[in-house]
Amino acid sequence: MTQPQDLLLLDASCLLNLYATGRFRDIAAAQSRRLGVAEYVVEQEALYVWCPGPGEAREERVPVDLSPLIAEGLVLVLRLEHQEEEATFVDLAALVDDGEAITVALALHRGCAVATDDRKARRVIVERVPSVPLASTLELLKRWADEASISHSDLRAAMLAMQAGASYAPGERDPLYGWWQAVIQAEGGT
Numbered sequence: 001m002t003q004p005q006d007l008l009l010l011d012a013s014c015l016l017n018l019y020a021t022g023r024f025r026d027i028a029a030a031q032s033r034r035l036g037v038a039e040y041v042v043e044q045e046a047l048y049v050w051c052p053g054p055g056e057a058r059e060e061r062v063p064v065d066l067s068p069l070i071a072e073g074l075v076l077v078l079r080l081e082h083q084e085e086e087a088t089f090v091d092l093a094a095l096v097d098d099g100e101a102i103t104v105a106l107a108l109h110r111g112c113a114v115a116t117d118d119r120k121a122r123r124v125i126v127e128r129v130p131s132v133p134l135a136s137t138l139e140l141l142k143r144w145a146d147e148a149s150i151s152h153s154d155l156r157a158a159m160l161a162m163q164a165g166a167s168y169a170p171g172e173r174d175p176l177y178g179w180w181q182a183v184i185q186a187e188g189g190t
Contacts, residue, residue, distance in 0.1 A: 006033050006034055007033055007034055007035075007036045007076065007110070007112040007113070008031065008033040008034070008035055008036065008112065008113045008114070008115055008135060008140075009035075009036045009037065009038065009078070009103045009106055009107050009112050009113065009114050009115065010035055010036070010037050010041070010103070010115045010116075011041065011099055011100050011103045011114065011115065011116040011118065011121065012041045012045035012046045012099045012100075013116065013117055013118060013137070013166075013168075014115040014116060014117060014136070014137050014140070015037055015041060015046045015064070016046050016049055016064070016165075016166040017117070017137040017162050017166045017168045018137065018140060018141070018162070019046070019049055019064050019165075019166070020049040020050075020161055020162045020164070020165030020166035020168070021141075021158035021159070021161050021162045021165075022158065022161050022165075023144070023154075023158050024069070025068070025069060025072075025074065026144060026148060027140060027141065027144040028069060028074040028075060029074060030143055030144040030147040030148045031140060031143060031144070032143070033113065034073075034074070034075075034076060035074065035075050035076070036075065036076040036077070036078050036106075036112065037066070037075060037076075037077055037078070037103075038077075038078055038079070038080075038099065038102040038103050038106055039077050039078065039079040040079075040098065040099055040102045041099045041102070041103065042064075042066060042077055044098075044099070045099045046064050046099075047063065047064060048061040048062055048063050048064055049061070049062050049064060049165040049166055050062070050164065050165050050166070050167075051165070062165075078106050078110070080102060080105065080106065082109065084109055085105050085106060085109045086105075088104075088105040088108055088109065089101050089102050089105040092104055092105055092124065092128070095120075095124045095128070096118070096120060096121045096124050097118075097121075100116060100118060100121040103116070104121070104124075104125055104129060104132060107129075107132045108129050108131070108132055112132075113132065113133035113134065113135055114132055114133070114134055114135070115134075115135040115136060115137065115139075115140060116134070116136070117136050117137050117168075117170070117174075119171070122134060136170075136174065136176070137162075137168065137170070138170055138174055138176035138177075138179070138180060139176065141155075141158070141159070141162075142176055142179065152183065152186065155183055156183050156184065156186065159180065159183055159184055160184070163184075
C-alpha cells in the first residue's frame with residue numbers, strides 16, 4: 001500500500017506536460033514516488049493535449065486518458081474527503097486556481113509533495129505551506145531520463161512533443177533550463 005509521503009501530486013499543467021510527451025507511462029514508472037492527481041484536475045482541467053499538425057499548426061485535440069495508468073497503479077486519483085482539506089482548499093482558492101488549490105490542500109493534509117510549474121502557485125506554497133515539498137516538470141523529466149538511461153534523441157523527441165502538445169517551455173529561472181536548452185538545441189545524438 002502506498003503511504004501518503006510516497007505520493008507526488010501533479011497539478012494540471014505538469015500532468016498535461018508529461019502526458020504530451022507520449023511517454024507518460026515510462027516517466028511515471030521511473031519516479032521514486034507514485035504519482036497522484038486530484039479528481040478535479042482529471043475531470044475539469046487536464047482534458048486534452050494537442051496533436052501537432054504541419055509546421056506550427058495544432059491539428060486536433062487528443063483526450064487525456066489516464067485509465068490504463070490508474071489500472072496499473074502508476075497514478076492514483078484523490079478527492080477532498082475531510083472538512084480540513086476542504087477548508088484549506090477554500091483558503092488557497094482565493095490565491096491560486098482551483099486545481100492547484102485542491103492539489104496543495106490534498107498534499108498538505110496527506111503529507112504529499114506537489115509538482116507544479118506555476119510561479120504563483122510555487123510562491124504561495126513556499127509562503128503558506130512550506131512543509132509541502134515541491135517538484136517541477138523538468139525535475140520529473142530529468143529523473144526519467146537519468147533513471148531509465150533515455151537516449152538523447154528519445155529525450156529530445158519527448159521534449160519537443162511536450163512543447164507542441166502542451167505548449168510547454170520552461171522559464172529561464174528554472175534550475176534545469178540549461179539542461180532543457182542543451183537537449184532541445186542539439187540535433188540528434190544518442
